[in-house]
Amino acid sequence: MLSHRAAAKALRHSVRTFSSTSAPQADFTHAVIGAGAVGLAIARRLQQVDGARVVLIEKHGIVGSETSSRNSEVIHAGLYYGHDTLKTKLCIQGKDMMYDYCKRNHVGHMNCGKWIVAQTEEQMGEIQKVHDFAKSIGLPTRFVPKDEAKQREPEVRAEAGILESPTTGVVDSHGFMQSLHGDFEELGGDTALASPVTRIQAPSDGNPDYKIWTGSMEPIPSSPTPQTPEQSAVSEDDSFITTETIINSAGLYACGINNMILPPERHRTPFYAKGTYFSYSKSHPKPSTLVYPAPTPGLGGLGTHLTLDMAGRIRFGPDVEWVDSPNDLAPTPNSKRFAAAIEEIKSFLPGVDTDAIALDYAGIRPKLGRLSAVSSGKGFQDFYIEKEEGFEGFVNLLGIESPGLTSSLSIAEEVYRLLYR
């Protein structure tokens, strides 16, 4: 739980050089809510500012145990998200920053490239669109000639064509987050683990700072508009801190934090798109590159694909299943969905031994509607990263789904820019 001990520790820093219009009596200059990859990167970036005193508040007893550790660990190239979107801008910047960070800090990563495969003329049309878009923004992609494809990955089937993205890769997400957390703490940042935020009071007349209460109980996760706990339910003595600015990077629960701060007409409703993964226990076939199907316009994800982890193990997934709760994390043992995933896998890897494919784990994409993950088709959902009007110092991050891991370092720069420029 976040206690006055954390605040008192921070108050021992005697010099305040952080410049802000807020009165200088807050316990912290910045409170970052949520210690996933994005919150960790933001906390680290803000703690680099002269005089900053950042507290990173996390409801679990460890960092990075939600969506940031339940994904494909792919360093995306930025191929799918269209012109003039935050996802494209931050993914491309974030990818370069990620490779650079991993090299400098010895974080496991692999620039293994990726193939997007088309089985039909219609799918070929989709990957041609991806290629045209990539060309238009200067991202490298190329069509792989059939004979080259046969020689490099004889096991991969692509009846109509293959588009290769050489800058795509894979990262050890746990190693990456541990490294970010180490940087943050070395810079003097405070981490408050096991501290679910239960209530937030925005600045008001005579009260220039944000006040954040934490509890030992989980916040109501599935409620789009969590109830503000009754005063009597919150112990004012031991469980709040004050902060000049607040950054909401609570992932699947970010709408709940949004709704604790903003008035009812600005409340948001979360949507959840679960993705189940499948393990593969055989060592054959074993491509050395990632393999994705052609994107399906309007789909909430990128299609059941083949990824590799840092140990070279294959996994398949994730599919897309709309669920009602962010806690619905057990991989779905639904025979229809399993059969559909197997069909998709067999379409690009016909030699796969389907008996060796088993349910593995699941992750949930934080969505702001039943919206698409790719820009082709209707209803594309971009990242929402805004300094909220009328709430000085509140930076709100919503819908940080894929490519949020890839973009984490550039999202941190974006938050820094919103606060300081």
Ligand SMILES: Cc1cc2nc3c(=O)[nH]c(=O)nc-3n(C[C@H](O)[C@H](O)[C@H](O)COP(=O)(O)OP(=O)(O)OC[C@H]3O[C@@H](n4cnc5c(N)ncnc54)[C@H](O)[C@@H]3O)c2cc1C
């Ligand atoms: C199936 C799937 C596959 C994906 N694949 C990729 C990929 O290959 N490449 C890629 O770049 N991205 C991928 N992503 C996206 C990526 O995983 C996310 O964008 C990224 O992990 C989001 O990080 P985050 O820090 O915003 O959220 P999270 O990791 O969810 O962290 C939020 C944190 O906030 C904490 N929190 C919540 N509420 C509170 C509260 N009230 N008080 C205190 N703490 C709180 C949570 O405990 C959690 O630790 C994928 C996502 C999914 C679901």
